[in-house]
Amino acid sequence: MQTGVRKAPFKGYQWLWPALILIAVIELIPFIVMLVYSVRAINFLDISASGQFIGLDNYRQALNDPEFGSSIVTLSKVIVTALPIQFALGLVVALALTAHQTLRKYLLPIIIIPMIISPVVVGLIGSLNLNADFGLIGITLKQLGIVEKTILGDYNLALPAIVIIDIWQWTPFLILIFTAGLLSLPKEPYEAAYVDGASTWQVFVRVTLPLMQPIFLIALLLRFTDLFKIFDTIFIMTEGGPGSVTEVSNIYAYRVNFRFWNLGYGATLVTLLYIVSFLVCFAFVKIATLREDKR
Amino acid sequence: MAVADQSETGEGVNYLRALRIAFLLFIAIVSFIPFLWIMMSAFKLRTDIMSPTLSFFFSPTLSNFLDAFVEGDFGTYLRNSTIVGVGTVILCLVTGVPAAYAFSRFHVLGKKHLYFFVLTTRMAPAIAVALPLYIVFKNLYLLGSIPGVILAHATFTLALVIYLMKGLFDEVPREIDQAALVDGYSEWQTFLYVILPISRSSIVATGFLAFIFSWNEFLFALLLGGTDARTLPAAFPGLVTPLGTYWGQLCAAAFAVAIPVIILATFIQKYLVKGLTLGAVKG
Numbered sequence: 001m002q003t004g005v006r007k008a009p010f011k012g013y014q015w016l017w018p019a020l021i022l023i024a025v026i027e028l029i030p031f032i033v034m035l036v037y038s039v040r041a042i043n044f045l046d047i048s049a050s051g052q053f054i055g056l057d058n059y060r061q062a063l064n065d066p067e068f069g070s071s072i073v074t075l076s077k078v079i080v081t082a083l084p085i086q087f088a089l090g091l092v093v094a095l096a097l098t099a100h101q102t103l104r105k106y107l108l109p110i111i112i113i114p115m116i117i118s119p120v121v122v123g124l125i126g127s128l129n130l131n132a133d134f135g136l137i138g139i140t141l142k143q144l145g146i147v148e149k150t151i152l153g154d155y156n157l158a159l160p161a162i163v164i165i166d167i168w169q170w171t172p173f174l175i176l177i178f179t180a181g182l183l184s185l186p187k188e189p190y191e192a193a194y195v196d197g198a199s200t201w202q203v204f205v206r207v208t209l210p211l212m213q214p215i216f217l218i219a220l221l222l223r224f225t226d227l228f229k230i231f232d233t234i235f236i237m238t239e240g241g242p243g244s245v246t247e248v249s250n251i252y253a254y255r256v257n258f259r260f261w262n263l264g265y266g267a268t269l270v271t272l273l274y275i276v277s278f279l280v281c282f283a284f285v286k287i288a289t290l291r292e293d294k295r
Numbered sequence: 296m297a298v299a300d301q302s303e304t305g306e307g308v309n310y311l312r313a314l315r316i317a318f319l320l321f322i323a324i325v326s327f328i329p330f331l332w333i334m335m336s337a338f339k340l341r342t343d344i345m346s347p348t349l350s351f352f353f354s355p356t357l358s359n360f361l362d363a364f365v366e367g368d369f370g371t372y373l374r375n376s377t378i379v380g381v382g383t384v385i386l387c388l389v390t391g392v393p394a395a396y397a398f399s400r401f402h403v404l405g406k407k408h409l410y411f412f413v414l415t416t417r418m419a420p421a422i423a424v425a426l427p428l429y430i431v432f433k434n435l436y437l438l439g440s441i442p443g444v445i446l447a448h449a450t451f452t453l454a455l456v457i458y459l460m461k462g463l464f465d466e467v468p469r470e471i472d473q474a475a476l477v478d479g480y481s482e483w484q485t486f487l488y489v490i491l492p493i494s495r496s497s498i499v500a501t502g503f504l505a506f507i508f509s510w511n512e513f514l515f516a517l518l519l520g521g522t523d524a525r526t527l528p529a530a531f532p533g534l535v536t537p538l539g540t541y542w543g544q545l546c547a548a549a550f551a552v553a554i555p556v557i558i559l560a561t562f563i564q565k566y567l568v569k570g571l572t573l574g575a576v577k578g
Binding site: 013015016018019020022023025026027029030031033034037093096097099100103107109110111112113114116117118119120121123124125128129133134136137139140168172173176177180181184215218219222225228229231232235236249250253254257258263266267270271273274277278280281282284285 | 315316318319320322323325326327328329330332333336344345346347348349386389390391393394396397401403410411414415416417418419420421422423424426427428429430431446447449450453457507510511512513514518528531532542545546549552553556557560561564567568571572573576
């Protein structure tokens with residue numbers, strides 16, 4: 001791939017500086033400012049906290065903050081339930097779609113609607129459809145006796161509802177990339193397997209699954225990080241309520257920063273979230289490059 | 296990949312086929328009906344929306360659109376959304392496309408880390424980007440301004456544009472550059488007059504994708520746009536009031552947010568998979 005690349009290590013920068021300046025202004029400087037805030041006491045509602053340096057006190061507070069802890073537990077619940085279901089369902093639908101060219105052509109554009117529309121619209125779809133008094137799903141569940149008064153306002157049902165909406169929204173993403181992946185697989189291994197008399201199931205387990213592994217890996221990574229980021233739909237549907245049963249870490253960090261205006265401590269929470277997503281990203285790239293080296 | 300059926304014969308195949316079609320239709324219906332319900336509600340009177348009996352038939356009205364976009368401020372929000380979207384696309388294409396070309400053609404320091412950089416901008420929680428920007432913009436008096444929201448949206452679209460365009464430039468044969476250079480073009484001329492014209496359609500597709508990302512975005516617009524640069528998605532919480540929820544207007548706004556995206560997406564379906572997986576899966 002490197003053949004024909006002109007060699008001059010610093011020459012390329014005349015092409016890059018507009019992008020580099022932009023990145024410095026919108027990513028690097030704000031990131032440094034955030035780190036500075038995270039070691040200070042800054043609260044817009046409290047005059048005594050006006051920017052004194054307090055070392056790692058904010059970080060200590062975060063690690064002992066029961067609300068932050070429970071927001072991480074809530075987030076984990078969402079990830080652990082939503083991800084496997086999306087993954088399995090996405091794969092099953094993708095397998096069915098690859099077998100039908102005509103259906104694929106007409107159904108795929110419809111199936112991907114939930115993931116391409118704004119999360120805000122998805123949130124509205126959730127709150128209106130799940131309304132037990134006049135929502136499509138809400139009324140149906142009420143008639144079936146599963147729901148009494150409300151879904152998103154119910155302590156036991158709110159979180160499962162959030163998970164179901166996320167499954168509705170993002171399974172199409174997995175369907176889309178699994179379908180694209182399955183269609184791009186080489187034909188030869190299949191022909192060889194059938195010549196050897198392998199059954200459909202054997203071919204699936206021994207040929208399709210191993211060939212799909214790189215795509216599974218990227219899908220898993222992207223879905224994990226997007227679930228880790230989950231904010232918009234919950235914000236629109238429940239704002240973390242009722243109580244705090246749907247309050248995932250990002251919603252909690254939002255509340256600390258922009259409801260309580262505790263920006264020093266809020267910056268610490270956000271920094272911690274940033275570090276986690278960075279580590280996941282880093283680990284993934286390491287795994288991916290290790291795999292490539294093996295080949 | 297028509298390999299799945301080969302080991303079954305006769306009736307078994309037909310049965311399996313029918314089952315599969317039924318399953319796919321079911322999935323499509325489940326994906327579509329909740330969305331359709333909202334789009335239909337945009338044309339319903341309040342009494343029809345809040346009716347406890349489900350009806351797919353009703354007398355359509357434009358009153359929700361009139362209330363939101365003519366009487367209310369949603370016309371302004373629609374305008375803001377469009378300006379922010381177009382501004383973000385222009386900013387990211389102007390700065391990102393030359394950078395992508397450099398990454399594709401030259402030995403630039405940091406080339407190896409490009410993918411990692413793009414990944415981190417895509418993965419960082421929105422609040423982790425929005426909070427620092429909020430602090431910086433507050434001091435630069437950029438809060439509540441359209442340029443502020445555009446800059447904020449560039450935090451995720453710029454990396455996307457650079458990465459996608461690099462991949463697309465990689466597919467353009469280097470012999471074309473070489474031929475132009477031999478003809479006496481400078482490197483910039485080669486880029487402007489030779490490479491850009493033949494990459495037109497991929498640049499347009501990348502631009503559409505960046506526009507969709509900006510158009511759909513919620514948290515940055517909510518926090519940084521304030522009231523003066525409020526975009527359509529950021530206006531949604533304003534329709535949920537202590538006195539009640541303006542369902543009709545919300546659905547009309549949802550209609551205005553969703554339909555352009557669906558239309559744009561049909562044009563760039565080929566690029567969609569690539570764009571959404573950062574080029575890891577070819578569409």
